[in-house]
Amino acid sequence: MTQYYLYGERRALPAGPSYEVYLDPATTAVVSIDMHDGHLSESPDCPCPAPRGRAIVKPLDAFNDAARAIGVRLVHVRSSLRPSGADDVGGIPSAWRLGFGEFVGGIPNVDQHAIEGTPWTRFSIRIAPGDEVVDSKKRLSAFYPTDLDFLLRQMGVATIVLTGVMTDCCILNTAFDASNRNYRVIVIRDLVAGTNEELEEAALKIMSLNTGLVMDAKDLLGAWRERQSGVAAA
Amino acid sequence: MTQYYLYGERRALPAGPSYEVYLDPATTAVVSIDMHDGHLSESPDCPCPAPRGRAIVKPLDAFNDAARAIGVRLVHVRSSLRPSGADDVGGIPSAWRLGFGEFVGGIPNVDQHAIEGTPWTRFSIRIAPGDEVVDSKKRLSAFYPTDLDFLLRQMGVATIVLTGVMTDCCILNTAFDASNRNYRVIVIRDLVAGTNEELEEAALKIMSLNTGLVMDAKDLLGAWRERQSGVAAA
Amino acid sequence: MTQYYLYGERRALPAGPSYEVYLDPATTAVVSIDMHDGHLSESPDCPCPAPRGRAIVKPLDAFNDAARAIGVRLVHVRSSLRPSGADDVGGIPSAWRLGFGEFVGGIPNVDQHAIEGTPWTRFSIRIAPGDEVVDSKKRLSAFYPTDLDFLLRQMGVATIVLTGVMTDCCILNTAFDASNRNYRVIVIRDLVAGTNEELEEAALKIMSLNTGLVMDAKDLLGAWRERQSGVAAA
Amino acid sequence: MTQYYLYGERRALPAGPSYEVYLDPATTAVVSIDMHDGHLSESPDCPCPAPRGRAIVKPLDAFNDAARAIGVRLVHVRSSLRPSGADDVGGIPSAWRLGFGEFVGGIPNVDQHAIEGTPWTRFSIRIAPGDEVVDSKKRLSAFYPTDLDFLLRQMGVATIVLTGVMTDCCILNTAFDASNRNYRVIVIRDLVAGTNEELEEAALKIMSLNTGLVMDAKDLLGAWRERQSGVAAA
Numbered sequence: 001m002t003q004y005y006l007y008g009e010r011r012a013l014p015a016g017p018s019y020e021v022y023l024d025p026a027t028t029a030v031v032s033i034d035m036h037d038g039h040l041s042e043s044p045d046c047p048c049p050a051p052r053g054r055a056i057v058k059p060l061d062a063f064n065d066a067a068r069a070i071g072v073r074l075v076h077v078r079s080s081l082r083p084s085g086a087d088d089v090g091g092i093p094s095a096w097r098l099g100f101g102e103f104v105g106g107i108p109n110v111d112q113h114a115i116e117g118t119p120w121t122r123f124s125i126r127i128a129p130g131d132e133v134v135d136s137k138k139r140l141s142a143f144y145p146t147d148l149d150f151l152l153r154q155m156g157v158a159t160i161v162l163t164g165v166m167t168d169c170c171i172l173n174t175a176f177d178a179s180n181r182n183y184r185v186i187v188i189r190d191l192v193a194g195t196n197e198e199l200e201e202a203a204l205k206i207m208s209l210n211t212g213l214v215m216d217a218k219d220l221l222g223a224w225r226e227r228q229s230g231v232a233a234a
Numbered sequence: 235m236t237q238y239y240l241y242g243e244r245r246a247l248p249a250g251p252s253y254e255v256y257l258d259p260a261t262t263a264v265v266s267i268d269m270h271d272g273h274l275s276e277s278p279d280c281p282c283p284a285p286r287g288r289a290i291v292k293p294l295d296a297f298n299d300a301a302r303a304i305g306v307r308l309v310h311v312r313s314s315l316r317p318s319g320a321d322d323v324g325g326i327p328s329a330w331r332l333g334f335g336e337f338v339g340g341i342p343n344v345d346q347h348a349i350e351g352t353p354w355t356r357f358s359i360r361i362a363p364g365d366e367v368v369d370s371k372k373r374l375s376a377f378y379p380t381d382l383d384f385l386l387r388q389m390g391v392a393t394i395v396l397t398g399v400m401t402d403c404c405i406l407n408t409a410f411d412a413s414n415r416n417y418r419v420i421v422i423r424d425l426v427a428g429t430n431e432e433l434e435e436a437a438l439k440i441m442s443l444n445t446g447l448v449m450d451a452k453d454l455l456g457a458w459r460e461r462q463s464g465v466a467a468a
Numbered sequence: 469m470t471q472y473y474l475y476g477e478r479r480a481l482p483a484g485p486s487y488e489v490y491l492d493p494a495t496t497a498v499v500s501i502d503m504h505d506g507h508l509s510e511s512p513d514c515p516c517p518a519p520r521g522r523a524i525v526k527p528l529d530a531f532n533d534a535a536r537a538i539g540v541r542l543v544h545v546r547s548s549l550r551p552s553g554a555d556d557v558g559g560i561p562s563a564w565r566l567g568f569g570e571f572v573g574g575i576p577n578v579d580q581h582a583i584e585g586t587p588w589t590r591f592s593i594r595i596a597p598g599d600e601v602v603d604s605k606k607r608l609s610a611f612y613p614t615d616l617d618f619l620l621r622q623m624g625v626a627t628i629v630l631t632g633v634m635t636d637c638c639i640l641n642t643a644f645d646a647s648n649r650n651y652r653v654i655v656i657r658d659l660v661a662g663t664n665e666e667l668e669e670a671a672l673k674i675m676s677l678n679t680g681l682v683m684d685a686k687d688l689l690g691a692w693r694e695r696q697s698g699v700a701a702a
Numbered sequence: 703m704t705q706y707y708l709y710g711e712r713r714a715l716p717a718g719p720s721y722e723v724y725l726d727p728a729t730t731a732v733v734s735i736d737m738h739d740g741h742l743s744e745s746p747d748c749p750c751p752a753p754r755g756r757a758i759v760k761p762l763d764a765f766n767d768a769a770r771a772i773g774v775r776l777v778h779v780r781s782s783l784r785p786s787g788a789d790d791v792g793g794i795p796s797a798w799r800l801g802f803g804e805f806v807g808g809i810p811n812v813d814q815h816a817i818e819g820t821p822w823t824r825f826s827i828r829i830a831p832g833d834e835v836v837d838s839k840k841r842l843s844a845f846y847p848t849d850l851d852f853l854l855r856q857m858g859v860a861t862i863v864l865t866g867v868m869t870d871c872c873i874l875n876t877a878f879d880a881s882n883r884n885y886r887v888i889v890i891r892d893l894v895a896g897t898n899e900e901l902e903e904a905a906l907k908i909m910s911l912n913t914g915l916v917m918d919a920k921d922l923l924g925a926w927r928e929r930q931s932g933v934a935a936a
Contacts, residue, residue: 007337018332082853086834091856092416098252099443103241132788136838136849139414140444147838150847151784153650154793169444173410180373180407182326182621195443202436209333209429210374210403316619320600325622366554370604370615381604384613385550387884388559416855475805486800560884566720567911571709607882608912637912641882644875648841650794663911670904677801677897678842678871 002223005189005214007205013213022159022184022213025224029073029157030064033142033164033171036078038113038120040165047113047120052193052200053165060163060191061126063217070224073155074131077142077164077174079114080121087138094139096169100195140170143177152183159184161220167194168203175211185212186220236457239423239448241439247447256393256418256447259458263307263391264298267376267398267405270312272347272354274399281347281354286427286434287399294397294425295360297451304458307389308365311376311398311408313348314355321372328373330403334429374404377411386417393418395454401428402437409445419446420454470691473657473682475673481681490627490652490681493692497541497625498532501610501632501639504546506581506588508633515581515588520661520668521633528631528659529594531685538692541623542599545610545632547582548589555606562607564637568663608638611645620651627652629688635662636671643679653680654688704925707891707916709907715915724861724886724915727926731775731859732766735844735866735873738780740815740822742867749815749822754895754902755867762865762893763828765919772926775857776833779844779866781816782823789840796841798871802897842872845879854885861886863922869896870905877913887914888922 002013002023013019039050040057064074081087088094089111101107112118127133132155136146143149152160160183162171171192178185187207194200208214236247236257247253273284274291298308315321322328323345335341346352348371361367366389370380377383386394394417396405405426412419421441428434442448470481470491481487507518508525532542549555556562557579569575580586595601600623604614611617620628628651630639639660646653655675662668676682704715704725715721741752742759766776783789790796791813803809814820829835834857838848845851854862862885864873873894880887889909896902910916 006333014336018327082834084832084834086853086856088856091858092418093252095413095419095446096444099240099446102248103443130786132784132786138849138852140410141414144411144414145849145852147840147847150650150840151788154788154790156793168440172406172440173414176374176407176410177378179329180375180378182618184326185329199436199440202433203440206402206406206433206437209337210330212329212333316600318598318600320619320622322622325624364552366550366552372615372618379615379618381555381606381613384606384884385554388554388556390559416852474801482804486795560886561720563881563887563914564912567708567914570716571911608878609882612879612882636908640874640908641878644842644878645846647797648843648846648875652794653797667904667908670901671908674870674874674901674905677805678798680797680801 003216003219005204006208008201022186023223023227024159025070025072025228027156027158028161029075029152029155030067030161030163031075031077031142031148032060032125033077033162033174034079034137035060035076035123035125035164036120037122037124038079040124041120045109047109047111048107050165050193056163056191056193057124059217063163063188063191063221064125064128066221068128068130070228072224073157074128075134075148075151076123076125076127076131077134077137077146077148078121078123079137080116080135081114081138083115083117096140140173141177142170142174143181149181157183159186161186161188163188163191165193167192168199172203172207175207179211187212187214188217188220189214190216237450237453239438240442242435256420257457257461258393259304259306259462261390261392262395263309263386263389264301264395264397265309265311265376266294266359267311267396267408268313268371269294269310269357269359269398270354271356271358272313274358275354279343281343281345282341284399284427290425290427291358293451297397297422297425297455298359298362300455302362302364304455304462306458307391308362309368309382309385310357310359310361310365311368311371311380311382312355312357313371314350314369315348315372317349317351330374374407375411376404376408377415383415391417393420395420395422397422397425399427401426402433406437406441409441413445421446421448422451422454423448424450471684471687473672474676476669490654491691491695492627493538493540493696495624495626496629497543497620497623498535498629498631499543499545499610500528500532500593501545501630501642502547502605503528503544503591503593503632504588505590505592506547508592509588513577515577515579516575518633518661524659524661525592527685531631531656531659531689532593532596534689536596536598538689538696540692541625542596543602543616543619544591544593544595544599545602545605545614545616546589546591547605548584548603549582549606551583551585564608608641609645610638610642611649617649625651627654629654629656631656631659633661635660636667640671640675643675647679655680655682656685656688657682658684705918705921707906708910710903724888725925725929726861727772727774727930729858729860730863731777731854731857732769732863732865733777733779733844733850734762734827735779735864735876736781736839737762737778737825737827737866738822739824739826740781742826743822747811749811749813750809752867752895758865758893758895759826761919765865765890765893765923766827766830768923770830770832772923772930774926775859776830777836777850777853778825778827778829778833779836779839779848779850780823780825781839782818782837783816783840785817785819798842842875843879844872844876845883851883859885861888863888863890865890865893867895869894870901874905874909877909881913889914889916890919890922891916892918
């Protein structure tokens with residue numbers, strides 16, 4: 001029986017078409033968010049550290065391989081800011097620079113965050129031939145102002161599976177946006193990471209109530225394999 | 235000294251232009267979200283109850299009057315779904331119907347939620363002449379697929395102040411969207427209400443880190459009055 | 469054999485799946501644009517006269533009935549501006565007020581154009597039960613800032629058929645927008661009307677090259693009926 | 703006296719604030735569209751030839767230099783399609799491939815059009831340090847699905863000046879989109895090129911009525927210089 005999380009509680013996914021429609025590997029894309037060295041490097045110069053995300057790099061590479069083997073498509077979204085600064089600090093700066101910056105007591109190299117042409121935009125996870133990349137994320141959402149929605153429509157995607165960083169900002173915002181645009185959304189509980197445990201748990205609860213399903217990686221892979229092989233879910 | 239909340243802690247707003255730009259009443263609009271009887275009625279038939287929101291109806295009316303007196307503009311956003319069902323249950327249903335419905339154990343009259351022409355779309359707060367209304371909210375965000383962004387641009391608004399329900403879904407999603415679109419965002423801590431205290435607090439923490447300022451109503455009114463009268467903040 | 473127009477020349481629609489996909493009645497919606505009294509009334513007070521559009525009111529009613537009989541869905545888009553003026557003359561005014569106004573030598577009652585609550589927003593064509601209405605058109609396109617795209621996605625529409633006024637502005641702009649968003653677009657040559665014959669013909673040529681098919685009403689109805697009845701196109 | 707074109711007729715720009723607001727160099731950006739080798743190369747392999755555009759390469763370089771000297775900002779928008787084909791021929795293909803392709807009798811190398819990493823995306827005009835580039839144009843409009851609107855907001859741009867190819871598709875569509883989003887739009891009559899003279903003239907007439915001003919390069923430069931030097935227009 002497929003398991004999911006509702007408000008932090010692990011339980012059996014109810015039967016029925018409303019849930020079944022989330023689990024079709026043929027109409028699904030896995031969308032990873034901001035798994036790049038600008039968040040995940042261990043260097044002291046890392047411009048926008050998301051240290052909790054380092055623990056999901058290897059498991060996400062393994063999950064992505066399993067998804068590819070099943071035939072699920074992959075899209076990787078990455079922040080990229082024009083070197084001129086016009087996208088952010090040279091115009092109306094991102095709000096997180098104020099609030100998050102104040103919270104963590106300042107980030108030394110933050111002005112290098114996501115700048116095109118720096119090493120900080122390198123992917124920390126493996127990108128395979130056949131994967132698609134969306135390179136124009138500028139703010140928290142993977143949808144605005146990128147071409148992700150356009151690309152997903154072209155690919156005939158109905159369900160998106162979110163992985164990456166950070167659970168309580170970019171993942172959460174993207175889950176809201178995807179759900180508003182009528183995509184079915186699954187967030188992989190053990191393949192997202194956030195600011196701290198408190199906000200990770202809260203964001204997962206919020207998403208389980210409002211944007212779709214929260215599941216563990218192994219449970220989703222199991223559900224896909226059952227459907228791929230034509231075996232009905234038990 | 236103006237006070238705000240960072241990660242739940244009340245503290246003095248730092249000085250400087252990065253914060254000052256949030257507090258100009260002339261370029262600000264107060265945006266209330268979904269303060270309608272479909273969420274706030276005490277009737278057992280209320281199709282999508284947000285009972286914690288009832289406590290903010292009167293304080294929000296008072297705040298809105300104070301804002302009008304200072305010359306701050308108001309916009310009220312309200313959900314409205316076509317009677318045919320095409321916007322929701324007759325097409326790809328909103329994800330909250332699944333997750334939130336399961337969480338609260340089912341909502342008896344939920345199919346009447348926000349249906350145009352029913353009494354459930356009536357505002358529970360007072361709308362004054364000169365206020366603007368946005369009537370095409372269909373999902374969680376006040377921005378998609380409405381004309382709110384278009385209207386705010388036309389009004390020359392740079393800062394939006396969010397009030398209403400629910401803190402952990404529509405307010406949170408709208409704060410993300412507004413911030414991505416480069417509006418400065420203030421959320422009024424004591425004029426928003428959510429699912430429960432746990433998620434209200436978490437959502438306010440998330441917004442204080444990522445989308446702008448979290449403030450109490452009286453502190454924002456005080457800051458506006460100082461700027462309106464030309465007296466510098468102390 | 470189905471006929472269409474390429475750069476003003478009537479000719480046989482080539483065979484093949486690239487064209488066939490335009491002609492499936494089951495995934496199509498007819499979208500009428502701005503067939504309201506504010507454009508079509510014969511009153512001297514008509515605030516934004518599109519006199520060439522009056523000739524298509526009856527033929528469009530007949531076409532819409534035929535489409536309904538085949539099972540094709542209908543959506544009617546109509547301009548509607550807030551009485552405050554914030555959407556247009558009270559903010560950044562529409563560009564057509566300058567150019568078109570200068571061209572026709574001024575329009576006496578133009579400030580009443582599309583104002584909510586005036587008689588000028590009444591539909592001049594017949595709206596049937598089961599048709600959908602989009603009421604938040606503010607500028608030339610039927611897509612921005614309305615919820616038309618959202619509604620069409622919910623309805624599972626792949627092809628839209630454009631009718632109404634005016635060929636060389638709102639129809640043309642909507643055809644571009646729909647095509648960019650990956651809808652298949654058909655414009656009904658004899659159910660659209662424009663500024664004058666010169667611009668109508670030019671706009672139809674432009675659309676035939678760039679946004680999809682241009683066809684006559686009877687040819688499209690014929691193509692739909694063949695596919696509805698399961699008879700292959702000859 | 704500043705001259706412009708209304709419906710093809712050259713005449714004096716009326717005085718008054720409604721027109722004056724178009725001519726402030728400080729809030730303006732020049733936006734060039736698709737001035738790349740994939741349209742403008744003389745090679746027989748050019749994947750999407752716009753031969754009339756070759757004549758504007760040098761004049762546009764000169765105009766852009768003059769604009770830079772006055773302090774007007776520049777943005778260059780360029781099509782770029784993912785090598786996988788997902789953006790176009792591998793998904794729902796662009797409508798122009800059908801209509802325009804049929805019209806010109808087939809384009810030999812069209813599948814290479816705008817493919818990332820090919821020589822066909824190289825700019826044919828000169829890009830200077832300080833200019834901005836928007837690289838994610840996928841369809842006709844420069845606005846959807848790119849980040850042009852986001853970038854222009856960040857830059858504080860109110861007026862955009864359009865140059866490039868093609869007058870009757872990408873320029874026209876972009877003028878509509880910009881105008882709908884409340885930008886003031888100027889199209890430079892002698893720095894745009896289209897399919898043929900007939901459609902160029904028609905598109906300029908349509909834009910002069912609906913989307914803003916049509917002007918010659920020298921007239922706009924003159925108007926900017928008067929305002930830059932503080933001398934009132936005569």
